[in-house]
Amino acid sequence: MSGEMNAIAEAHKAVGLESPTHHAIVANTMKGIPPDDGHRTGTKAAALTDDIRLMVDATGPGIIGSRDRALVLLGSRGAFRRSELVGLDVGDCAFGRTA
Secondary structure, eight states: OOHHHHHHHHHHHHTTOOOGGGSHHHHHHHHTSOOOOSSOSSOOOOOOHHHHHHHHHTSOSHHHHHHHHHHHHHHHHHTOOHHHHHTOOGGGOOOSOOO
């Protein structure tokens, strides 16, 4: 049993409740969660300015190319994760010039 499972079991025990950690649904859920050793896996080096330029130059014309350029530039400028970029809606953005 993992440290988290022990903590949950002990917290329930302390207040006189049955631990949910013995239920099959909890056990199956925990099997699907990979162990966390405290280190990020698969981290990559940040893209440099020349890399960003190459990505922007590689986009196609038209609306799809405009979308791709916007995603590359927004992602690099805002240091967004992929999940944050794909979750953006037009309404989340403010358009205009800044001084």
